[in-house]
Amino acid sequence: MRLAVLAVVAALTLTACGDDTTAPAEMAAPDLGACRVLSPEDVAQPANSSPSVPCSESHTAETYAVGELPSDFDDVDYGDEQLGAWAYQKCTGSFRDFLGADESLVMRTVVSWAWFRPTQEAWDDGARWYRCDVVGGGEQSKEYVDLPTSARGLLLGRPKDAWMVCADGETVAGSVKVPCNQPHTWRAVTTISLGAAKDEYPGDRLAEVTTRDYCSRSVGAWLNYPVDYDFGYTWFHEAEWQAGNRRSVCWAKTTQ
Known part of the structure; x- marks a missing residue:
């Protein structure tokens, strides 16, 4: 996708x-x-x-x-x-x-x-x-x-895991995406829908902040609420929105 x-x-x-x-x-x-x-x-x-x-x-x-x-x-x-x-x-x-x-x-x-x-x-x-x-x-x-x-x-x-996407690197954005059956440091674990098909693009700032806040909570729950954890997120811009994408991806820092 x-x-x-x-x-x-x-x-x-x-x-x-x-x-x-x-x-x-x-x-x-x-x-x-x-x-x-x-x-x-x-x-x-x-x-x-x-x-x-x-x-x-x-x-x-x-x-x-x-x-x-x-x-x-x-x-x-x-x-x-x-x-x-x-x-x-x-x-x-x-x-x-x-x-x-x-x-x-x-x-x-x-x-x-x-x-x-x-x-x-x-x-x-x-x-x-x-x-x-x-x-x-x-x-x-x-x-x-x-x-x-x-x-x-x-x-x-x-x-x-061979068909699920993970990433191997310091950050999600700068990491090479690999199948999760290979060594990795990040796993894509959840997504968030930012709007319905007919909705207008909410703007870069709102899209990113909404994604970040949701992913913080969602990844924490996926990791069973540890005291400290790292998360990442992938969000898209207006061009992708106009093409039909409405979802952002949340990543957990994990080798599992």
Whole structure:
């Protein structure tokens, strides 16, 4: 989700020369359930044509949602911000359902999602599909971990530490994010909702203070109210709010 939020709000400045030779495969929506070996560099691109691999083999991505874009996007530019906001809502909801998690849990998992659209050439020729992939890593990942044969239901029940996000460093902000089954000094333990879908952004100061105060209490309870404890928090700004994110993440300083 962290990678996804930032990817949605980033403005795309892309140019390409359209032609009349777009391959038929690029015009049609990809296959649902296909697995691929993707890297962070692949996910940073708006389109992806990596070949699929058998899901029984090593892979870092699985397609969990595909379809045609609404007709509202028939005439929009390739990098239209409203397109990104729509994809955020669509892929986020499907992501939760696919993993078997609620909104809080998907903010605390090491896996994330990425979405792709047709190439610029195919877009210019009228292709209007989307593809949502679950990937084995997040925004700060230098490489992705392998996913199971299928990630469906990955977070049902009590998820394994291999799929939960922790951080290793002096502070949360400056730490490398790692799966919680690796050595770490911080664990993402709770989240706080700062507003409903239609609410206006409360402003940077109020968002941060509300997050800080809640996380202080929440982490203390998670640690069973020790005399002294350290906590951290990750909160987002107006751009992420406009993209659809309403939650901040609370971190406990712990090696457990």
